[in-house]
Amino acid sequence: MTSIEDDPLQGQRVMAADLRDAWPVLDPEARVEGFRYLTTADAEEFFHELQALDRAQLLLNLPAVEQRWWLRGLAPDDVADLLQATPLEERGKLLALLDDATRKEIGALLAYSEDEAGGLMNPRYARLRADASVDEAISYLRRQTRERVESIYYAYVLDEQQKLVGVVSFRQLMMARGDARVREVMVTDLVTVQDEMDQEAVARVFAQHNLMCVPVLDADGRMKGIVTADDIVDVVREEATEDIQKIGGSAALDAPYLQVGFRDMIRKRGGWLVVLFVGEMLTASAMANYQKEIEATALLALFVPLILSVGGNSGSQASTLVVRAIALGEVRLRDWWRVLGREALMGLALGTLLGGIGFLRVIAWQHLFHNVDDPHLGYYGEHYLLVGATVTVSVMCVAVWGTLSGALLPFVLKLMRLDPATASAPLVATLVDVTGLVIYFTAASLILL
């Protein structure tokens, strides 16, 4: 009786899920068509779940009457995001659909960039006066629920200059005596953020204090709006995505993977690949300097990829760990010497470990793959111990160098006010490749030649 076929809603449910699945590959007309096929409730949920860019594109393809209806159902910060994702020439048309008060609010929000606290906040919050009584406050808040205030669960107490003096939760009001003053109930030890604070820093404040909501103040302490934890969930995901994409060696995609156009994708990935390729060309020049040694002892060339990979791997480990520690606020610029000291020891320990394995490998191959004509001459010739020593010393030096370079680069980028995540695994690998070659051939010429 309760099987799937009997559920009258099931058909519609599948529709909404299907539309969500197919969305990335649908053209604008097909999106509108699919959207119109949803029930009103499904359409509303679907519309509110769309990313700003998709929402803007869908809206622009609807008739003006529907545009007005959908726009008015959005919170001001969502409208501002939507307008920022709308081509400039279409913005005026959409703004004209709003009432004056909302248009003014949204104008103020558009003055902020998307990735700062002011661009995240909702300007509609519940406000109270400090000298109101608790009973007055409760009935005032009940009235505010009828207007579109994002949340009445925290009410912000402002003075005449709109400066924030305290916060009181609805729950605290309900537990207090009705004739107490708001001033006596409110909390004054507040966590706040500045309107121009970067969204990554705002996310750190939320994470550190486990907040559901934070008030946003301008430079003069006047309250401008509130940022809520649900928006911060999105911020943290976006910032992590950007960092991961940069660490992988491409520019941030700024859109879901399957929705980035081919040409855009080429631009975002090709740029870094070309820079890395041109940089890596230095290895061909470096190798050319050792061409005579390679001609004399082709054996030398065998270990080049192995030695270089040690630098790349230890370097990308160190750089990603440091990049993430900086992003989380676990490590600050002034901690650089502590990190560097740690990583120097780490590089030495890891290099010794790998160098030892490298030495064992040379010995093992020497003994496993005898030269059948002359048992004294094995795989790596009569000087196999020197070959082993060259590999071991090179691996150790390259590991220390790779680890130190990888750990230092994010700090250098941060000092230059660039994003530390630009210290991508491929960039670090490329940077240490040339030095790796110089280290290896220098060790070889000292030990082996």
Next chain:
Amino acid sequence: MTSIEDDPLQGQRVMAADLRDAWPVLDPEARVEGFRYLTTADAEEFFHELQALDRAQLLLNLPAVEQRWWLRGLAPDDVADLLQATPLEERGKLLALLDDATRKEIGALLAYSEDEAGGLMNPRYARLRADASVDEAISYLRRQTRERVESIYYAYVLDEQQKLVGVVSFRQLMMARGDARVREVMVTDLVTVQDEMDQEAVARVFAQHNLMCVPVLDADGRMKGIVTADDIVDVVREEATEDIQKIGGSAALDAPYLQVGFRDMIRKRGGWLVVLFVGEMLTASAMANYQKEIEATALLALFVPLILSVGGNSGSQASTLVVRAIALGEVRLRDWWRVLGREALMGLALGTLLGGIGFLRVIAWQHLFHNVDDPHLGYYGEHYLLVGATVTVSVMCVAVWGTLSGALLPFVLKLMRLDPATASAPLVATLVDVTGLVIYFTAASLILL
């Protein structure tokens, strides 16, 4: 008059911030000492901001009376996290400090693993009956605020079997007629999560629906607790940190960078480095197969690092983009063919771009660095066009191969129920290095030799 020195609180503020800064390098005794030096309000804030592990260590170093006081101030889910970070032999002692009801709640939470919905949820939430009147519901909720319910802003409507039938916000109750039934006001179209759902999936639900709070149900639909957005902010940060550390080629650190002990750090980083080093040793064997060709034409060795880096870079780009897209739910297992088709084209386009630059480089060096004895013989000898062709063809093939391998590996790992983020930049680079050598020397033997 309002300078920093005049603020009587400033001294204490600096103390709390100082303690937070110094925390990672303090030993347990110094931590307790610093903690006791804080004002009660500061200590309370400080204690609530600590991570579970630090909180457990601090608590174990306090006398039993204080332990009881601090434990009782924590929400049940926080106590459960704290106990999970406490050595097994100490848990009983701490559990004994709690009252029976709380101990039972916490026992139920400890049955869940930390990283699933049941391990994140708070079992204290506001509940209502569907046939209560709105007025009864409001006064019942006001009474519940006196007990320690995490949030009364959403009240969950349960039937006799504890099954969730609807949700009503406090705001909706206040806007409704007092004699209406809760049933008429509540929302029944609910977003819920299962108690055994992975926390990463829970985070995706929050992000997709922009939620502040979600109810957790067991397999039979019985309500077990609520998860709030502030906890999800932490989850998203932790999961991204794990992914980033894996992408960089180390095991997840599971603790702030500066707090990981040296030996632990060696283990977490050395493990992967050894695996990669042993894998990369195959390049030495592969190169040995071409030793004769290198002896004959040492020129061949010059381009080895350049060609291999193309595979590593294009591969780590593709793998990190796909890993992140899978983690965000933008790409699912069954999308693999779409991703692979896209990446094949992308690899071809990027390979053509880089191959073209490589060809230009050979021509340019040939003409810039003449052989002074014989102007027909340049840097790369008389067959420089063939050298250029070899480099170009190899770069193109290696780029396509690297991109495809990088894009495919996360899907293979996911299919094997491993974490796709294990497809780290260094792992992909190592995997494509051997193939890169084979491609290059095959191209050389076909074109040049």
